[in-house]
Amino acid sequence: MNALLAVQSAQAQGIGEATGDALRSVVTFLPKLVGFLVVLLIGWIVARLLRTAVHKVLDRVHFDRAVQRGGIGAAMARSKFDASGLVAQIVYYGILLIALQIAFGLFGSNPVSNLLTEIVAWLPRAIVAIVIVVVATAIASAVRDLVGRALGGLSYGRTVANVVSWFIIGLGVIAALNQIGVATAVTLPILITILATAGGIAVVGVGGGLVRPMQQRWEGWLSRAEDEVPQAKAQAEAYQRGREDVRRTQEAPTQHVRPVSETPAHAATMPTPPVGNPVQPQPNPGQRPPQ
Known part of the structure; x- marks a missing residue:
């Protein structure tokens, strides 16, 4: 009986402690x-x-x-x-x-708090990466417009402008990825893929008969470039002459001369013809006047 009471008392004490905790x-x-x-x-x-x-x-x-x-x-x-x-x-x-x-x-300290701490510490780097991409895109747009206007008379001018623009954007993206710490994990596989693709194209071209078509294509491109180089040179010279003409016009003083009507010297010495009926010639003395 006493043992049972002791057990019940211990259980009650344990329940009380658990409730208190x-x-x-x-x-x-x-x-x-x-x-x-x-x-x-x-x-x-x-x-x-x-x-x-x-x-x-x-x-x-x-x-x-x-x-x-x-x-x-x-x-x-x-x-x-x-x-x-x-x-x-x-x-x-x-x-x-x-x-x-x-x-x-x-x-x-808890996992959620640690994760949020890492994300908050990473936010400034993400903001800098976004700014880098925005600036690179703005520069690429300006360069594309400039190159497009400079090579507007050529057939490949727009292509060159787009290639330069995308190259600048690519540099900005690589810099942004490097800023956020994923450049190695992203750019390296992309670079390997590009190199593998180029190598595969070269192997297929050498072994599959693409050498002659590519040679003809390159000859056509080079011939077109040779034909268009004089046009580009002529456009550049015309642009330079236009700038020189504008500069010469701006430097030359503007003179407005008012025309003055002057009487020639020989006109002043000439006698004034008589006004009226002309004078008839007089007959000689002793000559009969005409009937």
């Missing part, structure tokens, strides 16, 4: 939960305010117009956001991520 855990967790919700609410409010402020500032400085001139507007034509709205959304979600990181940090 649970209550203490709840009491300890509730302030953290309240703090978590408060931090999320404050972060959400701040994110919305900053999104509105950034959108208004970018609209005031005509950011969308600058993006359109930079050549990125065509890439964003099908997007439901304009350029300023996209930047504002990036700022909004960035602030929310920071708020989530702080909120989960209230619970101590």
Whole structure:
């Protein structure tokens, strides 16, 4: 009987301790939960305010117009956001991520908090990568227009302009990938694929009879280039002559001479013919006048 009472007493004591531990855990967790919700609410409010402020500032400085001139507007034509709205959304979600990181940090070290910390630490690098791509795209658009206008009279002018533009964009993408730390994992397989493709084309061309067609194609390209080089040279010379004529016209003084009517010297010495009936010749003395 005493043993049974001892067992029941031990069970009751264990239940009481477990209940106390649970209550203490709840009491300890509730302030953290309240703090978590408060931090999320404050972060959400701040994110919305900053999104509105950034959108208004970018609209005031005509950011969308600058993006359109930079050549990125065509890439964003099908997007439901304009350029300023996209930047504002990036700022909004960035602030929310920071708020989530702080909120989960209230619970101590946990996998979610560690993941958010790594993402927040990676955000500045992502922003720099986006800026690099935007700048590279703007430069590529300007260079494409310049090369296209310079080689506008040639048949391959547009092709050269597009190749140069895509080359600059490719450099910007590689720099952006290097900035976010995935250049080695992405660019190396792409480079290997390009080299393997080029090697396969060379092998097939050598062994499959593509040498002669490619030789004829190259001869045609070189002949066309030789024919169009004088045209390009003539266009450059005409452009230079036009610039020299404009400069000479601007440097020469403009003189407006008023024409003056002068009487010639020999005209002043000539006698004035008589006005009236002409004088009849007089007959000689002793001559009979005509009947």
